[in-house]
Amino acid sequence: MKNFHAEHHIQSFGFYFKTFVLLAILMVATIVAAQIPDWFPGTAHFLKETMVGSILMNTIALGIASAKVYLVVSNFMGVKFADNVTKMYALTGFVWVTLMGIMFIDYWTRPWEEVKGWENKAPGAMPRGSASGDDEFGNVGKQQEIRPYQQ
Amino acid sequence: MSDVIIGTGKGTAVGAPQPDPNTPRVNYLNVSHTLSSWLLTKDHKRIAMLYLFSISIFFAVGGAAAGMVRAELMFPRGSLLQSEGYNRMFTAHGVIMIFFFLLVAIPAVFGNFLIPLMIGARDLAFPRLNLLSWYLYMIAGTLGVTAMLFGGVDVGWTFYTPLSSMYSNGQVTIAILAAFLAGFSSIATAVNFIATIHKMRAPGMTWDKLPLYVWGHYATSVIIILGTPVVAMTLLLVVLERTFGIGFFSPELGGDPVLFQHMFWFYSHPAVYIMILPGFSVISEIIACFSRKKIFGYHFVAYSSMAIAGLGFLVWGHHMYVSSQSMYQGTVFSLLSFLVAIPSAVKVFNWCATMYKGSVWLASPMIYAISFLGLFVIGGLTGMYLAAMATDVHLTATYFIVAHFHYVMVGGTVTAFMGALHFWWPKMTGKMYPENIARYNALIVFIGFNLTFLPQFVAGYLGMPRRYHYYPAEYQPWMILSTTGSTVLGFGMIVPVFYLLWSLKKGKDAGPNPWGAKGLEWETESPPDPHNFHHIPVVTAPVYDYDAEAEERELQGEN
Amino acid sequence: MAHVADSHGHGHKPEGVFEQYEDLHQQQSTYVLGMWSFLVTEVMFFGVMFMSYLLYRWKYQDMFYQIHHDLSWQLGGLNTANLLFSSFAVVMAVRCAQLKQNGSVLKWLGVVQLCAFGFLAIKAIEYKAKYDHGHLMLIPGNNFQWHDTAIPAGIGKLFYSLYFAMTGLHGVHVVIGILIFGVMMLLYAKKSHLVQNDYIPLELCGLYWHFVDLVWIFLYPLFYLIPK
Numbered sequence: 001m002k003n004f005h006a007e008h009h010i011q012s013f014g015f016y017f018k019t020f021v022l023l024a025i026l027m028v029a030t031i032v033a034a035q036i037p038d039w040f041p042g043t044a045h046f047l048k049e050t051m052v053g054s055i056l057m058n059t060i061a062l063g064i065a066s067a068k069v070y071l072v073v074s075n076f077m078g079v080k081f082a083d084n085v086t087k088m089y090a091l092t093g094f095v096w097v098t099l100m101g102i103m104f105i106d107y108w109t110r111p112w113e114e115v116k117g118w119e120n121k122a123p124g125a126m127p128r129g130s131a132s133g134d135d136e137f138g139n140v141g142k143q144q145e146i147r148p149y150q151q
Numbered sequence: 152m153s154d155v156i157i158g159t160g161k162g163t164a165v166g167a168p169q170p171d172p173n174t175p176r177v178n179y180l181n182v183s184h185t186l187s188s189w190l191l192t193k194d195h196k197r198i199a200m201l202y203l204f205s206i207s208i209f210f211a212v213g214g215a216a217a218g219m220v221r222a223e224l225m226f227p228r229g230s231l232l233q234s235e236g237y238n239r240m241f242t243a244h245g246v247i248m249i250f251f252f253l254l255v256a257i258p259a260v261f262g263n264f265l266i267p268l269m270i271g272a273r274d275l276a277f278p279r280l281n282l283l284s285w286y287l288y289m290i291a292g293t294l295g296v297t298a299m300l301f302g303g304v305d306v307g308w309t310f311y312t313p314l315s316s317m318y319s320n321g322q323v324t325i326a327i328l329a330a331f332l333a334g335f336s337s338i339a340t341a342v343n344f345i346a347t348i349h350k351m352r353a354p355g356m357t358w359d360k361l362p363l364y365v366w367g368h369y370a371t372s373v374i375i376i377l378g379t380p381v382v383a384m385t386l387l388l389v390v391l392e393r394t395f396g397i398g399f400f401s402p403e404l405g406g407d408p409v410l411f412q413h414m415f416w417f418y419s420h421p422a423v424y425i426m427i428l429p430g431f432s433v434i435s436e437i438i439a440c441f442s443r444k445k446i447f448g449y450h451f452v453a454y455s456s457m458a459i460a461g462l463g464f465l466v467w468g469h470h471m472y473v474s475s476q477s478m479y480q481g482t483v484f485s486l487l488s489f490l491v492a493i494p495s496a497v498k499v500f501n502w503c504a505t506m507y508k509g510s511v512w513l514a515s516p517m518i519y520a521i522s523f524l525g526l527f528v529i530g531g532l533t534g535m536y537l538a539a540m541a542t543d544v545h546l547t548a549t550y551f552i553v554a555h556f557h558y559v560m561v562g563g564t565v566t567a568f569m570g571a572l573h574f575w576w577p578k579m580t581g582k583m584y585p586e587n588i589a590r591y592n593a594l595i596v597f598i599g600f601n602l603t604f605l606p607q608f609v610a611g612y613l614g615m616p617r618r619y620h621y622y623p624a625e626y627q628p629w630m631i632l633s634t635t636g637s638t639v640l641g642f643g644m645i646v647p648v649f650y651l652l653w654s655l656k657k658g659k660d661a662g663p664n665p666w667g668a669k670g671l672e673w674e675t676e677s678p679p680d681p682h683n684f685h686h687i688p689v690v691t692a693p694v695y696d697y698d699a700e701a702e703e704r705e706l707q708g709e710n
Numbered sequence: 711m712a713h714v715a716d717s718h719g720h721g722h723k724p725e726g727v728f729e730q731y732e733d734l735h736q737q738q739s740t741y742v743l744g745m746w747s748f749l750v751t752e753v754m755f756f757g758v759m760f761m762s763y764l765l766y767r768w769k770y771q772d773m774f775y776q777i778h779h780d781l782s783w784q785l786g787g788l789n790t791a792n793l794l795f796s797s798f799a800v801v802m803a804v805r806c807a808q809l810k811q812n813g814s815v816l817k818w819l820g821v822v823q824l825c826a827f828g829f830l831a832i833k834a835i836e837y838k839a840k841y842d843h844g845h846l847m848l849i850p851g852n853n854f855q856w857h858d859t860a861i862p863a864g865i866g867k868l869f870y871s872l873y874f875a876m877t878g879l880h881g882v883h884v885v886i887g888i889l890i891f892g893v894m895m896l897l898y899a900k901k902s903h904l905v906q907n908d909y910i911p912l913e914l915c916g917l918y919w920h921f922v923d924l925v926w927i928f929l930y931p932l933f934y935l936i937p938k
């Protein structure tokens with residue numbers, strides 16, 4: 001109950017406006033970051049074709065999105081001034097949704113098992129083991145390298 | 152905050168004088184009699200009664216489907232149904248029982264009725280949302296039964312793709328919409344419970360004094376709000392794929408069918424806990440009351456509910472060992488599945504320890520509670536066989552699985568539901584049912600249940616696949632045993648309907664506290680006042696303030 | 711027993727407090743918590759789609775990168791700015807409601823409605839372009855037609871399935887937002903007692919709207935600005 005009065009303190013126009021300006025800046029930043037490979041062709045190879053560049057670009061894009069989400073949740077949605085229970089629930093959803101990501105272990109480790117006779121040629125099927133075939137989904141390349149196993 | 156202090160200690164402080172028999176006291180049942188006063192009610196107790204009425208109907212429909220399935224399986228070459236009819240029948244049984252009975256039964260009936268009473272509130276936080284949830288449930292149920300009647304669904308309650316999204320020609324879309332709406336109905340209930348339990352507790356009702364019933368429902372609500380939307384969305388994607396060809400799961404459309412299973416079981420394993428945790432919470436109340444002891448290890452039982460809610464989300468892959476999931480992922484899920492047994496075992500051991508040196512009274516709710524213990528232990532331990540990858544490859548999709556989850560769902564949840572019904576019926580209606588008949592009936596349920604499902608463990612272990620209705624003749628003895636048992640079980644489910652209805656007319660008045668139980672709900676009149684409490688109580692006594700020794704001394708003295 | 715007679719009297723409560731609550735503070739904090747637990751549900755609801763997106767994006771990363779050039783980052787950016795500003799307008803409306811300035815509440819809600827309709831209009835332009843993409847149909851379904859020989863049709867279809875399902879569900883949420891803000895404007899215009907003593911109904915609608923904004927904040931980089 002004690003915390004509750006804090007929640008009802010009315011925030012100033014300046015506080016909300018500053019938050020909005022920050023959000024706008026972040027939005028511009030994410031657009032600019034995405035256009036850099038096109039605007040500066042010198043960086044294109046590093047940012048588009050290498051693993052490090054790719055991870056960097058994705059991290060920047062999602063990092064900025066997360067910063068925006070943080071600003072909206074804490075300042076606009078008032079979680080910053082809310083009681084602890086509300087804070088907990090505000091956090092829970094975002095944390096819990098990542099648990100679904102456990103399933104990526106499955107997709108990541110499936111190719112480790114090379115099960116003979118399980119080559120799946122159905123179009124679009126996730127490659128399993130030594131899945132082969134130049135199907136219309138482009139399951140070529142990496143999978144073909146382990147072909148010797150299939151003899 | 153409140154005017155008058157009522158201790159929760161001695162179980163006598165009812166705020167009003169005993170009613171004069173000639174002018175009946177106003178309670179939530181007789182406050183008004185029109186149909187609209189029921190259909191538009193915002194009273195959580197009336198909504199609970201609406202739910203009790205409607206889930207009973209769906210339970211009967213699902214039970215009838217089960218009866219057809221069992222009758223069909225009497226003979227290895229079938230008797231009643233064609234293959235398609237059989238598929239539709241077991242799907243009807245599964246969909247109705249899970250989405251319209253098990254997931255809803257205890258929270259929507261007893262949770263609705265008791266949570267405000269137990270925490271000393273006038274109502275749930277959002278009464279209109281509560282009523283809305285009942286209407287959503289009814290629309291969903293009507294849609295579901297419609298789908299079963301007009302064409303049926305033959306995909307099983309799991310709606311696996313691409314069968315459900317591409318090939319099946321039943322009323323899959325309608326059935327899925329029904330499950331979707333039922334999901335939102337339970338989300339509405341869960342949001343209500345969470346807000347109520349956090350914010351509406353009476354002064355002095357700290358988390359340490361909260362009945363375990365409320366703890367269990369809190370954990371259930373958390374699972375519902377975190378899990379149910381996932382399955383709702385997943386099923387919606389199946390509908391999109393089926394009707395518009397938007398491909399997420401069908402290989403032909405570029406998707407991955409196993410993705411559906413990941414998403415589905417992300418919810419549907421925790422859904423098992425949505426069904427069983429309210430059962431646990433009922434059992435905690437009954438065992439404490441009829442052993443006249445404080446629950447042994449109160450905090451462990453309370454926190455183990457939360458642990459189950461959390462860990463339950465990390466084990467879904469144990470349903471997918473043979474579904475082309477990678478074995479490395481399977482190993483992780485297998486380990487985690489063993490871990491989730493710990494909090495359940497904590498509960499069982501604590502209940503046993505509560506009964507030890509208690510003053511045990513074998514009233515009908517207690518008989519149900521004790522049979523719950525035995526049946527749930529069997530159901531839980533056979534789950535360990537299935538959590539181990541190697542044995543699961545042999546046992547999966549056999550009758551072993553069927554027996555396992557019926558031991559948890561029927562032996563657990565339905566038994567707990569019957570226990571709750573008998574325990575709180577005097578509170579809900581103010582009438583006592585014939586106790587001796589109820590006790591014998593509890594035994595009949597126990598025997599019928601075991602006769603139905605123990606043979607299925609054996610048949611499954613010997614290799615009989617589930618969902619088949621043509622089977623080798625060598626399995627027939629087990630199937631006959633099982634069908635016989637299901638008849639007994641069905642009888643045991645029908646008898647209470649009669650004596651409970653009889654008690655409404657002719658039963659003795661129960662009085663506010665027929666069991667001598669502790670807890671705020673027993674300090675109201677039976678049936679409770681429309682506003683629950685005459686004054687919001689202030690809780691001073693500890694939770695489960697029983698004294699087994701004093702009880703025993705009193706009994707000795709009487710003899 | 712003198713207490714019993716007046717036990718149901720709730721006359722001492724201020725107006726706008728429902729009978730199950732003790733006071734306005736309890737009521738308001740309960741409503742906020744209820745809304746947040748509903749938003750948890752919404753996060754999980756969208757989470758399914760985001761997880762599907764991540765999976766297929768990871769599997770077909772190069773091709774998703776090439777297909778996304780069909781989407782206009784300029785229009786998407788316009789919509790992002792649009793939604794961010796509407797979120798700002800919502801908090802201003804709530805602030806005015808806290809200060810009990812009825813007229814300003816209505817003005818700010820009008821701004822929110824403008825933004826929301828603007829969002830839908832831009833979305834319609836984008837959808838139209840996909841419906842009529844150089845005489846090709848990019849909306850998944852039986853009439854789906856694919857043109858790019860370098861990229862398999864199945865992947866094109868998967869990308870657009872994700873795109874339409876996710877932005878479509880988000881669009882549905884925007885429409886619901888328009889409806890509930892419409893109701894709010896009506897209540898404030900009529901000076902209904904539901905919103906005169908209590909700003910929480912508007913606050914709850916605001917929370918919903920911010921959530922709709924959050925979803926878009928992720929959708930924008932994931933679809934329009936995909937880095938390779």
Ligand SMILES: [Cu+2]
Nearest residue numbers: 420467469470
């Ligand atoms: Cu499971």
